[in-house]
Amino acid sequence: MKIELINKSKHATPTYSTKHSAGLDLRANLDDAVILKPLERALIKTGLYIALPEGAEAQVRPRSGLAYKNGITVLNSPGTIDADYRGEIGVILVNISNENFVVEDGERVAQLVIAKHEVAEWINVEDLSETKRGSGGFGSTGVK
Numbered sequence: 855m856k857i858e859l860i861n862k863s864k865h866a867t868p869t870y871s872t873k874h875s876a877g878l879d880l881r882a883n884l885d886d887a888v889i890l891k892p893l894e895r896a897l898i899k900t901g902l903y904i905a906l907p908e909g910a911e912a913q914v915r916p917r918s919g920l921a922y923k924n925g926i927t928v929l930n931s932p933g934t935i936d937a938d939y940r941g942e943i944g945v946i947l948v949n950i951s952n953e954n955f956v957v958e959d960g961e962r963v964a965q966l967v968i969a970k971h972e973v974a975e976w977i978n979v980e981d982l983s984e985t986k987r988g989s990g991g992f993g994s995t996g997v998k
Contacts, residue, residue: 855910855968862942863901865960877915877965880945884959890949895929898945898963906937906968913967914945920963925951928964 861867868878882888883901890896906912914933920926929946945964949955957963 855907857907857910857968858905860903861901862903865901868902868966877967879917879962880914880943880964880966882945882957882959882961882963884957887959888957890926890947890955890957892949892952892954895946895948896957898947898957900943900945900963902943903940904935904943905940906935908937909970909973910937911935911969911971912943913969914943915965915967917962917965924955925949925953926955926963932967 859867863881863883865881865883868880870878880900880902882898884898888896888898904912912935914928914931914935916927916931926947926949929948933946935943943966947957947963
């Protein structure tokens with residue numbers, strides 16, 4: 855899929871790290887480092903602007919290494935970038951650890967996954983088809 859991109863950051867255009875990577879690393883584009891205190895959140899700008907084709911979305915997802923090693927994650931994970939959005943891509947990071955975390959310029963803060971999606975067409979009905987699960991909620995399918 856071809857996607858138009860404007861890169862106003864100080865960093866290279868995102869690329870896939872390996873042949874089979876699903877996500878592209880997003881880097882912080884900062885003039886000054888940002889200190890995230892425990893339970894604090896911040897919008898980290900990337901300097902990237904994209905124009906997705908109709909029927910596509912971009913998902914901003916956490917980086918597993920930052921989450922596991924530092925307790926840093928994407929607050930609205932996954933964040934969705936719609937095909938008609940033309941603003942700068944920002945990443946809402948949150949620190950769920952007990953220690954301060956410093957976000958430096960150029961740091962890989964999230965990953966971007968491009969996905970196709972369907973547009974739902976609602977069909978109003980009186981009843982839904984029955985299933986074994988039925989209306990069971992969380993945990994209703996068992997513990998194993």
